[in-house]
Amino acid sequence: MKEPLSTLSCHKHPAYFSVEGLHYGANGPYSFNCAANECLGIRGVTGVGKTLLLRVLADLDRHEGKILLSGKECSTYSAPDWRRHVALVPAESRWWYSTVGSHITAGEKEVDIGGLLAPLGFEKDVLDWDVKRLSSGEKQRLAVVRALVHTPSVLLLDETGSGLDHQSCLLLEGLVNAYQHEYNAAVLWVSHDDEQLERVAQRIMSLERNRLKITPGSRPIERVI
Amino acid sequence: MNVTLLSSGDLIFAAGLVLLLAMLSFRLKLGLGRQMVFAGIRMTVQLLLIGLVLQALFANSSLWLVVLISLVMLAAAGREVRSRLKRKIRGFFGFGVGVGSLFISSFSVTLLALLVILQQEPWYEPRYAIPFLGMLLGNTMTGVALATDRMTSLFYEQQEIIEQRLMLGETWKQAIADLRMDCMRTGMIPMINSMAAAGLVSLPGMMTGQILGGTPPVEAVKYQLLIMFLIAAGTGFGVICSIMMIERHLFDGRHRLCLHKLSKES
Numbered sequence: 117m118k119e120p121l122s123t124l125s126c127h128k129h130p131a132y133f134s135v136e137g138l139h140y141g142a143n144g145p146y147s148f149n150c151a152a153n154e155c156l157g158i159r160g161v162t163g164v165g166k167t168l169l170l171r172v173l174a175d176l177d178r179h180e181g182k183i184l185l186s187g188k189e190c191s192t193y194s195a196p197d198w199r200r201h202v203a204l205v206p207a208e209s210r211w212w213y214s215t216v217g218s219h220i221t222a223g224e225k226e227v228d229i230g231g232l233l234a235p236l237g238f239e240k241d242v243l244d245w246d247v248k249r250l251s252s253g254e255k256q257r258l259a260v261v262r263a264l265v266h267t268p269s270v271l272l273l274d275e276t277g278s279g280l281d282h283q284s285c286l287l288l289e290g291l292v293n294a295y296q297h298e299y300n301a302a303v304l305w306v307s308h309d310d311e312q313l314e315r316v317a318q319r320i321m322s323l324e325r326n327r328l329k330i331t332p333g334s335r336p337i338e339r340v341i
Numbered sequence: 342m343n344v345t346l347l348s349s350g351d352l353i354f355a356a357g358l359v360l361l362l363a364m365l366s367f368r369l370k371l372g373l374g375r376q377m378v379f380a381g382i383r384m385t386v387q388l389l390l391i392g393l394v395l396q397a398l399f400a401n402s403s404l405w406l407v408v409l410i411s412l413v414m415l416a417a418a419g420r421e422v423r424s425r426l427k428r429k430i431r432g433f434f435g436f437g438v439g440v441g442s443l444f445i446s447s448f449s450v451t452l453l454a455l456l457v458i459l460q461q462e463p464w465y466e467p468r469y470a471i472p473f474l475g476m477l478l479g480n481t482m483t484g485v486a487l488a489t490d491r492m493t494s495l496f497y498e499q500q501e502i503i504e505q506r507l508m509l510g511e512t513w514k515q516a517i518a519d520l521r522m523d524c525m526r527t528g529m530i531p532m533i534n535s536m537a538a539a540g541l542v543s544l545p546g547m548m549t550g551q552i553l554g555g556t557p558p559v560e561a562v563k564y565q566l567l568i569m570f571l572i573a574a575g576t577g578f579g580v581i582c583s584i585m586m587i588e589r590h591l592f593d594g595r596h597r598l599c600l601h602k603l604s605k606e607s
Binding site for chain 1: 508509512594597598
């Protein structure tokens with residue numbers, strides 16, 4: 117990391133994210149947790165419901181069972197509030213304003229956006245770019261920045277980095293890793309790339325339709341609250 | 342000034358023009374001939390029937406009959422709104438959104454016009470109440486159908502954008518603010534255009550009818566202005582009302598987009 121992320125803000129979230137008896141559609145029941153400053157990798161065959169799981173965790177789809185953030189249940193938050201705490205970065209991002217900056221400065225908190233852009237190799241002038249000129253790789257990286265400006269306690273990443281070249285992917289992983297440390301955030305990272313999961317995750321969860329298996333990853337757990 | 346009464350021969354002559362057009366369509370293989378003939382027959386039957394109904398109604402101005410006819414017109418308009426949607430709203434709500442918004446807009450505006458502006462004795466005088474309601478319903482229905490169709494289609498097409506805005510912590514109202522403006526514009530533009538063109542490009546139907554019936558042009562213009570203002574207000578209220586009903590229906594209490602409430606494209 118060239119620039120410390122401490123310039124972002126002084127907020128720190130003692131996040132602890134857990135799921136108890138979660139059902140959605142034909143999937144579940146699932147129970148698992150992700151500690152603050154932990155990255156939980158999620159893998160599973162195509163169609164098993166990984167994306168749906170992330171959508172459910174962001175409360176975008178109906179579900180039964182409990183999703184808790186620091187012991188408080190999802191339903192006790194207003195839905196927009198919950199999604200600001202539990203941010204989902206989708207596999208393919210969409211952009212609705214004409215410039216990149218209109219999407220990224222839309223948050224309420226004062227955040228040093230340069231501190232998020234620089235580690236990904238972007239200059240600050242990217243904010244003035246027309247979204248039409250963004251490549252799919254740039255969109256994918258900027259979608260992460262778009263979510264991080266809201267300083268979420270939990271970051272849900274769906275195949276983030278899958279379409280990037282190795283170098284850009286490593287930069288992105290570095291940014292997420294730094295954010296995770298800096299903010300004590302819980303990161304749930306869905307990926308088909310086992311090598312990527314080994315690089316980023318402290319534990320890896322293999323998802324099947326009605327059960328899951330959690331194995332330790334190669335990254336050590338540095339601090340768990 | 343006397344009205345020239347039309348004979349059956351006059352109407353048959355005019356209908357002959359439509360038949361001629363239908364034949365030309367068959368010959369050029371435009372595929373519209375059959376549709377045109379059926380629409381012409383349907384219109385003739387409907388208008389003859391309403392002519393008879395109105396004649397009976399004017400002879401006996403009963404409030405209950407006026408209410409009954411108004412409700413039949415309202416139900417037909419609600420059904421028409423639903424049938425014009427590419428993606429229909431499932432269940433009774435699909436019918437209810439048309440009926441509800443037309444009831445709130447057309448009925449209330451007509452009632453206001455009858456009670457405050459026209460002040461006939463009795464207030465529900467069918468010669469005024471039914472034509473006013475008919476004109477308002479017809480025009481409001483077009484606006485509501487356009488706005489509703491635009492909204493359900495946009496929600497489908499832009500599902501990912503709406504949901505990604507929700508993912509960033511926006512409320513459902515913030516996430517669809519642009520779409521809502523688009524739908525409002527779609528519903529209102531025909532009315533705004535017809536107001537802009539009235540008198541310059543087109544002579545509106547009601548005014549023309551009154552002039553043909555012998556009313557002095559300036560008096561006919563006053564009625565036309567009245568009805569145009571009422572239609573503009575009715576359409577605006579109707580469109581707002583239908584948009585508000587649909588957006589609330591398609592999001593749940595947790596700000597989730599519920600597209601399963603829409604049917605597949607028809």
